[in-house]
Amino acid sequence: MSFQRIAVVMPAYNEAAGIAEFLLEIHEHLAPLASELDIVVADDRSTDATAAVVAGLGLDRVQVQTQTRNRGHGPTALAAYVAGLQLSPDVVVHVDGDGQFAGNDIARVLGALEATGADVVHGVRRGREDPWFRRALSFGLRVAVRPFAGRGVPDINTPLRAYRPQVLQQLIDAVGADAIVPHVHFSLAEARCGLRVTSVPVRSLPRRGGETVGTMWGGNGQPKLPPKRLRSFVRHALGELWRLSLRPSAPMLALRTASADLRSRVADAA
Template sequence: MSFEHIAIVMPAYNEADGIAGFLQEIVEHVTPLCTRVDIIVADDRSTDATAAVVAQLGIDGVEVQTQAANRGHGPTALAAYRAGLATGASLIVHVDGDGQFAGADIARIVAVSREQRAEVVHGVRRGREDPWYRRVLSAGLRLLVRPFAGRGIPDINTPLRAYQPAALETLVDAVGPDALVPHVHFSLAEARSRMRVRYIAVRSLPRRGAESTGTMWGATGQPVLPPRRLRTFARDALVELWRLSLRPSAPMRAMSEPVRRGA
């Protein structure tokens, strides 16, 4: 399997300090692997100059799409996926704009997708330096969903993943446009429907830019306790997980291998 055209989709919020170098690194490593690369940055109404920095790079195939409103990571990632599908690319790669992956590892994800004919490839993060409460949250989530997935999923919410278009379109259509944690739903559905998924260990890097922890949770530095915004998000995400993926009549549970393969 070869990929003539790859689309890389990237949700971003307040990443002006580090996104230019990250995009240049991706272009350097991925461009040799195909004829055409499109990189679509879905800017979630950043309050800094993220959109302007991307627009001024002048790199062929790099485009910024500013969202109509600030909606958070999940809906912005889904908008980015839809934009990637609209390009007609033969592979869609998702990565967050905070630059916590190496360009060489993104190229490895593409290579594995090609060589192993995988419908989905996850980059499983190694060496994460997250606060204790985020590690506890991730571990608890893995334990919670394992009985529903039928097997372990090593990094259920990883933001580095590559999809063949048919598999991605099925997942995006099933989850809807507003999911808070689409990658968790995707990972569960991939396991249940027996998609050809490969898990590849990749390095987790510090966030690029001047502010090492970002602004997603309304706190700067490394707070000792979970910020209030994160606690609220975790509660809402669990409710959504039950509603969309875990309860017996959940929409994402309706996915099956015969339906997905068009049999």
């Protein structure tokens, strides 16, 4: 591949049990694809040994940045993106720290970025084992936003993405630092701007490290009904979606009118 420098960015919260295996797998599959591979783990003030496990791996060019306070997944993902962009890479790859993707699938996403010349590649999850209500929520969100996007988005909130840095910077500048569902906003803006988006089917694996669910569920095991914490999150996310992406004066909507400028900036930088 022709990448000089790949930056992998990873938000993580209480992933000490599985993150070492995941990072080693990423390094194994991605290190041969570029002259330089950097991995930045943004630790969202974990209460376990996540930061210590990452620091103790001893892999070259792997760093952990502990956030100043616990802010949740969205803002931590955005902080990870910013840290990755500061390394001046050719491509920025985002993946969550729960290890629900295989290293070879992450490499396939990068291969698609190079082969197609896309602005962004989404890893579209297959075989998800999430509780029914989370799968229903994803389906409902995909249907609801399609009229605003102007086209279908197969996995609108997928955490596995590979971005050209110039495109990513524009999206981050528009969404701000505190968005709780940044990838939903990104997917909408990518469609509206007519960016070249490629989708690659990838396997959705169980969480690594023995835990079956993430911190959003508010307990161990898979609940039969949406937990109170998740219901509250959904209410806030819908309000944010309206405020940042859907209302007439939404900041992400402004990117639609600036699409020609966005594409010209990417072309000039290339």
